[in-house]
Amino acid sequence: MIAMGSLSGAAQAQDASVNQGTVEACFNGAPRDAGVPGCVGDAANQCQAQPGGSSTIGIVACLQAETAVWDTLLNREYKATRAQVDQFDTGQPPVSEALLTAQRAWIAFRDAECSLAYERNRGGTIRSVAAASCLMRMTAQRSLELRDMRGGL
Incomplete structure (x- = not known):
């Protein structure tokens, strides 16, 4: 997303941080x-x-900081799901390849949807x-x- 990328450097300069435990508790309790x-x-x-967190740049930096934690969880969950579906591959087109295709399509959709919001x-x-x-x-x-998804496999 080109338009958002121009702000991300300024927002990251805000040095925002979030409590990773808060995000993990949300994930685990969902x-x-x-x-x-x-x-x-x-x-x-x-x-x-926190000081500076209520400005537009601060709000964006805080949202980006929480997104980074969710992204770490997403990557962990993707790897775990891919490892689980690999167990079921039977020599036909692997389920893990379908998961990879779906994940790539989801990334493109997410980026397009959030560009639309912008x-x-x-x-x-x-x-x-x-x-x-x-x-x-x-x-x-x-x-x-x-x-x-892993619960349904």
Whole structure:
């Protein structure tokens, strides 16, 4: 997302940090197949209460910091799900290849959807917040979907 990338450097300079445990507790406490839990964004909200966190740049930096934790969880869940589906491969096109194709398509969809959120809010600084929030929520949702996928295999 080119438009959002121009702000990300400034937002990251904000040196925002979130409590990783808050995000992990949200992940661990989320019921299976329940969509995006209400606790997504809690760590970013706590970050925003810190000095500098309530400016647009601070809010975006806090959202990006929580997204980074969700992204770590997503990568962990993807690897675990891929390892599990590899056990079921029978010599035909591997299930893990279908998972990889789906994951690549999901990344493209997420990026397009969050670029849309950015573009829909033209003319205001809220567009960066909308795009960063979109990335956080979609990343959280996908990490939970991958976790839940293993339960159905």
